[in-house]
Amino acid sequence: NDHISIPYSSLRVKSKNKFLNQTKEFILFKPRTRRYDAEVFGTLLLSKVGILAPFTKEISLKINSNKPEDYIFQEKINKYLIERAGLREGPIIEFDERHFWNYYLLQKNAKIDSAEIYKIDNPKYAKNKIKQNQVFKSIQTKQNIIQDISFENRMFESTLSILGACHGLAKHNRKFYYDSFNQKFLPIYYDGMFFYKEKNLCEGAQKLDNKFFFSKDVVEHLQIYFDDIDFKRQLQKDYFSFTTGKDKKRFDYLWNYTIKNFKKYKNVTEKKSFDFTETKKDLNNKSLDQVL
Numbered sequence: 001n002d003h004i005s006i007p008y009s010s011l012r013v014k015s016k017n018k019f020l021n022q023t024k025e026f027i028l029f030k031p032r033t034r035r036y037d038a039e040v041f042g043t044l045l046l047s048k049v050g051i052l053a054p055f056t057k058e059i060s061l062k063i064n065s066n067k068p069e070d071y072i073f074q075e076k077i078n079k080y081l082i083e084r085a086g087l088r089e090g091p092i093i094e095f096d097e098r099h100f101w102n103y104y105l106l107q108k109n110a111k112i113d114s115a116e117i118y119k120i121d122n123p124k125y126a127k128n129k130i131k132q133n134q135v136f137k138s139i140q141t142k143q144n145i146i147q148d149i150s151f152e153n154r155m156f157e158s159t160l161s162i163l164g165a166c167h168g169l170a171k172h173n174r175k176f177y178y179d180s181f182n183q184k185f186l187p188i189y190y191d192g193m194f195f196y197k198e199k200n201l202c203e204g205a206q207k208l209d210n211k212f213f214f215s216k217d218v219v220e221h222l223q224i225y226f227d228d229i230d231f232k233r234q235l236q237k238d239y240f241s242f243t244t245g246k247d248k249k250r251f252d253y254l255w256n257y258t259i260k261n262f263k264k265y266k267n268v269t270e271k272k273s274f275d276f277t278e279t280k281k282d283l284n285n286k287s288l289d290q291v292l
Helices: 038-048 078-083 097-103 128-142 151-162 216-226 229-242 248-272 281-282
Strands: 011-014 024-030 056-061 069-075 092-095 119-120 174-177 184-188
Touching: 038 056, 038 069, 038 229, 056 229, 069 281, 151 184, 151 216, 151 248, 216 229, 216 248, 229 248
Parallel strands: none
Antiparallel strands: 011 024, 024 069, 056 069, 092 119, 092 174, 174 184
């Protein structure tokens, strides 16, 4: 397991009193398990274009009497991340991967892959009947959250694919915040492995049909950011603040790959995309099956 090493492996940490980087719970990942500084670059970019992503930075840490080691500090996905994004605390839903792994470990013949089973990731939230009703309502709202064709979900899947974070599109890595006010799910980034697959826009890992994956409104949204020189400057400034190396060549490499993949996505979109401009409101209220 690449999370296990001597003297310390990746660690889950919970602070009883103090806040560290605006959170009390976080994970210290061994850098190789999150593709080193690519995790910092990717989470920063996602946050800046409007996608929920945990605060992430590189740190050097000395534990007990051992020599200092490098770690990726990443906040746990909980109410602090949600509230910092200007949203009210609500249910966080994730794919229940126990059934996924049991299918392989026990080598069962049952076709579990076809079942969409989710669980609440912040069970302490549901501590009274009102909040319990929100949880049940959130789970009942969509039969297939991953294939939701809302702008937020299309934006999430397309942007992760542009960043080569195909691993984050897998069912067992998907997490969602349920916005009870607007009655919709907002995807949360987790475990994407940025730039692991830099070509083909995560072909084979996509959950959406091509007509929804290649979306003009997503291109228009991202184009605003990628054409803004101030956006790139601020991204670079924050990247330098949250990485230990502060390597401009490395930043340029990650930025150029992002832009290259975005241009590829844009070119394909101009040929294949479904136009959401006139029917966007209607489509967001329909399931994928209804549209198809």
